[in-house]
Amino acid sequence: MNKITLAITATAFAFSSASMAADNQSDWPSSMTVGTASQGGTYYIYGSGWANLINQKLDTNIGAEITGGPMQNVSMVQMGEHDFGLVTLGPAREALEGKSxxxxxxxxxxxxxVFPMYPTIFHITALQSSEISSVDDLVGKRVGVGPAGGTNSVYFPRFFDLLGYDVDTLEGGAGDQTGQMQDGLLDAFAFGAGLPVSAVSQVEAQSAVNVFSYSEAEIDTIVEAYPEISTAVIPADTYNSMDEDLPTVSMWNFVVTSADMPESLVYEIVKTVMENNDAMQQIHRSAEETLPENYIHNTQIPFHPGAVRWFEENGYDIPEELEG
Known part of the structure; x- marks a missing residue:
């Protein structure tokens, strides 16, 4: 084969590959949205950063939307109002069962x-001046639990009730509620997200705070009552206010989409995220857990066929009952 033939062949192959790539994207939506949560929480940082990464790598147009959190996000995806959503597995499981x-x-x-994100780590923050440093100190107090419809606004009241603590929980944005705590309008802020929670980091940069969680016995009670909850540990270096590791409870987060989303798009998204963990960690430290092996934490939501294809091509077996 002479040089001219080689050049023509190479050009034809390149043109064919480009055409295939264009055809592969022909059914991709021209613009998309991802539901996150309130500003000041990990969801908004992670979701908007993830959208920007996908837009850069795949030339898509995904915009992040501020929402009430997982419970709203899963319903917005179901209704077709959002293309993607960030969810915790507990609210997602309840929604799948018709209990939203x-x-x-x-x-x-x-x-x-679509893919695993990170575990939501539940913990509580109070100003040191309040002398609140344990869960039983919250009895009769006003405690912010994040946005309505979010994981925290659902699960913290459940935990308090389960443990027999009479706590006055109030809903609102993460950043707003830490500000209200500093102003004396709230006694504490109970929140779970990927670590560190930016709203907590910001308030401790201005005020002395206590970061705490449940006792060992309380953790055992919670885990026994809620199968979607796992034990966890907050490393001592997460916040400047901590000087030792803090045992607590957690719940995994996943990105979800509609079954109608093009398979090729979901495949490319999973490929991009799973093969660019360094870039994901630049978005938020919690993305160190955004790894393919963590797909095993989802035992309830069927995986999108595009996700199934990427995971199985790379040696991760999706159970047959979760192949969506």
């Missing part, structure tokens, strides 16, 4: 898992 308070009685059967 936002859409009661409607089984969210159009929702599919």
């Amino acid at each position: 308070p936002i859409m009661p009685g409607i089984e969210h059967d159009n929702v599919r898992a």
